[in-house]
Structure formats: structure tokens, C-alpha cells
Amino acid sequence: MHSIDKTTDPHDGTTCSNTTDSLLSIFWVFLKLGLTSFGGPIAHLGYFRDEFVVRRRWLNDASYGDLVALCQFMPGPASSQVGFSLGVLRGNGLLGGLAAWLGFTMPSAIVLCAFALGATAFTGPLAEGFLHGLKLVAVAVVAQAIWGMAGNLTPDRQRAAIALGAVLIVIFFGGAIGQMAAIALGALAGVWLCRGQYVAAHGQLVFPVTRRAGIAAVVLFATLLIALPVFVALTGNEQFALFDSFYRSGALVFGGGHVVLPLLEAEMVTPGHITKEAFLAGYGMAQAVPGPLFTFAAYLGAAANLSADTLSGAAVALVAVFLPGLLLAYGMLPFWDRFRLHPFAQFAMRGANAAVVGILGAALYDPVWTGAVLDARDFAVALAGFLLLTTWKAPPWIVVVLLAAAGMLSRTL
DSSP states (O other), X not given: OOOEXXXXXXXXXXXXXXXXXXXXXXXXXXXXXXXXXXXXXXXXXXXXXXXXXXXXXXXXXHHHHHHHHHHHTSSSOHHHHHHHHHHHHHTTSHHHHHHHHHXXXXXXXXXXXXXXXXXXXXXXHHHHHHHHHHHHHHHHHHHHHHHHHHHHHOOSHHHHHHXXXXXXXXXXXXXXXXXXXXXXXXXXXXXXXXXXXXXXXXXXXXXXXXXXXXXXXXXXXXXXXXXXXXXXXXXXXXXXXXXXXXXXXXXXXXSSHHHHHHHHHHHHTXXXXXXXXXXXXXXXXXXXXXXXXXXXXXXXXXHSTXXXXXXXXXXXXXXXXXXXXXXXXXXXXXXXXXXXXXXXXXXXXXXXXXXXXXXXXXXXXXXXXXXXXXXXXHHHHHHHHHHHHHTSOOOHHHHHXXXXXXXXXXXXX
16 A cells, blocks of 8 residues: 545535555455445446445545446446445556456356356256345445445535436436436536535546546547447457447447347347347346446357467457457546546536436336345345345345345245
């Protein structure tokens, strides 16, 4: 661990620390999250908040909310972009971000690649109970995230109203469009409703990325999106065709991991690169592993007939599907701090942060609650997990173990 630069967050006047950690320590922190973060992207944001805002105090709720809003508004896997950005912040640059991404992504990618190579699938009552217990973990984690963020990001009637409006927008419009509309309208409402809440900036939370590097990342993102299909058409190279299919899917998806599935199905099943049955089997297995759902690409790359080498196919697909989102996140980071310190930007980000709370609230009901809480026993188990996290401050991995065990027990009684 290196020197600490104390700064004051402009949103609430609290002091944050810009500390540079070793790449190994960053990798280890995110590896533990990659092994225990079940429940999908919304739950991941809850795990991240508990680890980096509450426990480690890498940043505060306002800065974390800003970062979540930024990543929600860009294409790509939002939770992985948030984790990558935190790694950049804490690891003093790109290598820190890559260490965070690798640690968070590697566990589920390895499991799904092994499944594609013929590992035994999860079947039977105990396996079903285990998976159901993991869904209840997601209920507890998302509820904890909303509980904590609401107190900090919606402390007044104006921002509570924005959060409620975001819930209504997401419910009535749904999907990625509804989420983006909720954040955009929340930001506009913040400019109107939060004008009297400006706090003069006394410090900065600066990402160690130059503007030149940020612009280069955005240019590379656009260049690959345009050039890869042309190159594949000219050469017919199967590895580049595989890379292009997954890169395009990752570049065009808004709304997180589940939204990418129709794009991947169109790229892989329709042309006949993988059967529909194999595609669905891999998707089912992807629900059983922690970490980002985008690692489903590792399974598809290994199982597809586009590569003679299954391991290289998995690696190509995995890198390609994450690369566009990470390039965009890296490209935006050098401009993020200056933007958020502007008075009107502060008003807008307050509204956007409140909208994020509303989006999380809507997600807590559907799909998290509706897909997990099927009866009174499930409610009791989820409530116990929530209390373990909020009242007894239990580590998330303990809650994962206990609720998974409860899920298996419920299926055997």
C-alpha cells in the first residue's frame, strides 16, 4: 500500500481516500467477490457497495452512486464496468482495472468453460435447492443495497420523489430503455429540484487516466466496431469472426447481462455455430455461478464450432464481449470528475443517483423477488439473510453459504 491522498467529496463534504494498492491485493479482493457474488448485476452492485463503501471505505455513497449511474448509462456490463473503474482508481491506472476485472471474472469463466468441455451438469433436488438458495441471497443483497443507498441518496422529499418516478418509469417501460430513460429524466429532475443543494468542492476523486488515453480508448472502441466486420468479410478468418460476433454483442447491449442473451443467440444459434439446446444448457449453468453473466461467453466460445481449440475460443469470446464496455468506461473516467464537480452536474447527478435507487427498488421486485420468493419459507430465509447483512454485519460469503444450505434443506423436507 502506498501513500494516501485525503480528499473531500463534493456531494456531502465527507473525506475520501485515494490510496494506491498493489495489483495483487486488488486482484485478491475482486477474486473473493468473483467467488461469492451471486445474483446477477444488480446484486453485484450491492456486494460492491458493501465491500468498497461500507467495509473498505474506498469511496462514499455519493461517489459510488455517481459511478453506478455513469456505468448504467453506457453499453456493456454495468457491474463489471464499476469494478473495473474501482480497480483503475485504486490500482493507479489501467493495470489496476485489469486486475480487478480478471479477479471478478475468472472464477465463473473457468467453471463455464469446464462445463462446455463436459463437466457434469447440476441436476437433482439438492442442485435445484442450491440454486434457489442463491436466488434468495440476491434478495437479501439487493434489499441491503437499497436500504443503505436510500438513506444517503434519497434523504429528502425531492429525491424520494425522483426515486419513485424512476420506479414507475421502469415498471411501465421496462428493459434497458426504461432504465436509461429513468436515469436521464432523474438527472433532468435533479437540475430542477436540487438547485439549493450545491456543495462547493474542496477536493477531487481523480481517476489516474489522462484525457488523451480516454479519447484513445473511445476511438479504439469505435474503430473495432466498424473495422472488424470488414476485416472478417475480407479474410474469412474464423477466430476474427468469433471475436467480431462477441465484440458486437458487448458493444450494443444496454441493461446488463440478461439483455445480451438475445444478441448472443442471434450471433451463435441462428448461424448454426451452436445448437439451441446447448445454448440453453449453458445459460442455465450460468445462473449457478457467481460473477458477471457475461462470462456465459466463455462457454459459448468453447462450445462453438468456430474454433478448433476450445480454450482459445473461450478466451477470445470472453475478452471480446467485455472489451467494448471496458473501453468505454476507461474513456469516460478522465472526464467524470470535472463533470461531476460542476454545480449543474451536481444537481443532475443527485437526481440520477436517486433514480438509481428507484431502479434498484424496481429490480428488487422483478426479477429478484418474483423469481426467488415463492412461499412463506422463502420470505423467512431472505429476511434472515437481510438481517444478517444489515444488523449482524455478516460477511456476504457467510450469507451465501447459509442461504444456499437453507435452499437445499427446503428441497429435501
